[in-house]
Amino acid sequence: MAHIALPDGFPGISAGFAFRPETAKPMRELAHLLLHEPGSLSPGERELIATYVSSGNCTVFCAMSHGAAAAAHLGDSSIVERVKADFLTAPVGAKLKALLVIAGKVREDGKLVTEVDAQAARALGATDLEIHDTVLIAAAFSMYNRYVDGLGTWQPTDPAIYAQMGKHLAEEGYTTPSIRQPEEMHGVGGRK
Amino acid sequence: MPHIALPPEHIGIRGAMAFRPETARPLNELVEILLAGPSTLSKGERELIATYVSSRNCTFFCASIHGMIAAAHLGGNEDLVKQVKTDFTKADISAKMKALLVIAGKVQQDGKLVTPDDVQAARKEGATDLEIHDTVLIAAAFCMYNRYVDGLGTVQPDDEALYRERGRMVARNGYVHTSKEYLGNEATESVAG
Numbered sequence: 001m002a003h004i005a006l007p008d009g010f011p012g013i014s015a016g017f018a019f020r021p022e023t024a025k026p027m028r029e030l031a032h033l034l035l036h037e038p039g040s041l042s043p044g045e046r047e048l049i050a051t052y053v054s055s056g057n058c059t060v061f062c063a064m065s066h067g068a069a070a071a072a073h074l075g076d077s078s079i080v081e082r083v084k085a086d087f088l089t090a091p092v093g094a095k096l097k098a099l100l101v102i103a104g105k106v107r108e109d110g111k112l113v114t115e116v117d118a119q120a121a122r123a124l125g126a127t128d129l130e131i132h133d134t135v136l137i138a139a140a141f142s143m144y145n146r147y148v149d150g151l152g153t154w155q156p157t158d159p160a161i162y163a164q165m166g167k168h169l170a171e172e173g174y175t176t177p178s179i180r181q182p183e184e185m186h187g188v189g190g191r192k
Numbered sequence: 193m194p195h196i197a198l199p200p201e202h203i204g205i206r207g208a209m210a211f212r213p214e215t216a217r218p219l220n221e222l223v224e225i226l227l228a229g230p231s232t233l234s235k236g237e238r239e240l241i242a243t244y245v246s247s248r249n250c251t252f253f254c255a256s257i258h259g260m261i262a263a264a265h266l267g268g269n270e271d272l273v274k275q276v277k278t279d280f281t282k283a284d285i286s287a288k289m290k291a292l293l294v295i296a297g298k299v300q301q302d303g304k305l306v307t308p309d310d311v312q313a314a315r316k317e318g319a320t321d322l323e324i325h326d327t328v329l330i331a332a333a334f335c336m337y338n339r340y341v342d343g344l345g346t347v348q349p350d351d352e353a354l355y356r357e358r359g360r361m362v363a364r365n366g367y368v369h370t371s372k373e374y375l376g377n378e379a380t381e382s383v384a385g
Contacts, residue, residue, distance in 0.1 A: 003311040016329075019325060020325055020326075026221040027222060030215060030222070033218070058304070109249070110338065110343030110344075128211075132211060135339070136215060138343070139335075140336050143335055145303065146303040147329055150299040150303030150304075152306065
């Protein structure tokens with residue numbers, strides 16, 4: 001049960017967003033810029049970074065929704081599972097692996113990132129902007145994850161719910177709600 | 193030294209924001225709403241929450257600047273800010289603030305640590321759902337700002353007087369307005385309204 005009176009039927013962050021639209025606006029815009037707008041890292045790669053951080057923070061809603069968005073972009077959910085389990089052996093590029101090392105450190109504590117980590121990413125072709133965005137994606141998900149968990153939001157575990165959400169996120173991005181009618185959720189996965 | 197080529201004339205988060213004005217805009221808008229927007233918690237109280245979280249994350253720049261902004265809102269009482277950083281349970285702040293700082297400290301570690309008992313305790317001292325929401329989000333947001341500042345290896349000078357002066361300025365003018373100094377008017381325009 002949520003710790004405060006969040007609107008009924010909204011899963012995860014969508015409940016926090018519906019409760020406080022003023023703060024939802026910049027939080028949505030930030031996610032849209034970092035994950036969806038055109039960039040030299042593909043949206044699939046950036047969603048993998050968000051998924052990896054959320055999975056490390058054990059935030060079910062974010063790990064599953066961004067994992068579904070990554071799978072929708074990549075057309076393959078097995079890559080997502082491999083990145084979560086052990087990205088070093090996952091079928092992703094060497095540059096992305098170097099960026100995931102940085103993201104994993106930021107998730108723990110930004111001070112753990114070293115000049116050597118940045119150099120390693122650069123040697124594999126990462127630009128300063130890509131390193132910047134990797135740090136900010138990992139930092140931002142350290143916020144989104146804590147927001148979702150700290151309010152005690154409802155975090156369903158049915159993958160079918162997330163498949164639909166991931167498709168919306170991959171196609172539309174983050175400026176519009178992926179859950180418009182919370183009632184729809186009942187038909188898909190039910191609600192405890 | 194920063195890990196990437198940040199503009200050398202700006203310290204702390206300002207260097208990162210000047211590097212990427214697009215993301216600076218929502219980052220500034222969020223902090224403006226949370227810490228300087230209308231609220232039943234005073235600006236000083238909200239800055240104390242931000243300071244406490246930044247101090248626990250050992251992010252020197254954020255803990256210093258928000259500590260000085262808090263002090264500016266609290267009549268220049270830097271001792272109170274220091275007391276909140278070292279042991280808020282003994283600080284001269286309300287029981288409601290202490291209950292909210294317990295929640296903020298848990299969010300700083302992991303949001304899942306917040307229990308219904310923590311929330312009940314805050315409610316018993318008069319905290320509203322919106323105040324609890326904003327406490328959770330301030331704590332969560334500073335886990336982002338802190339990691340952003342540290343993760344890029346930004347320059348964080350050890351200069352109390354500098355933070356005192358900047359703290360007074362931000363307390364007076366707010367975040368979005370102050371950001372024009374390093375982002376230019378253009379990047380801040382769409383949040384001005």
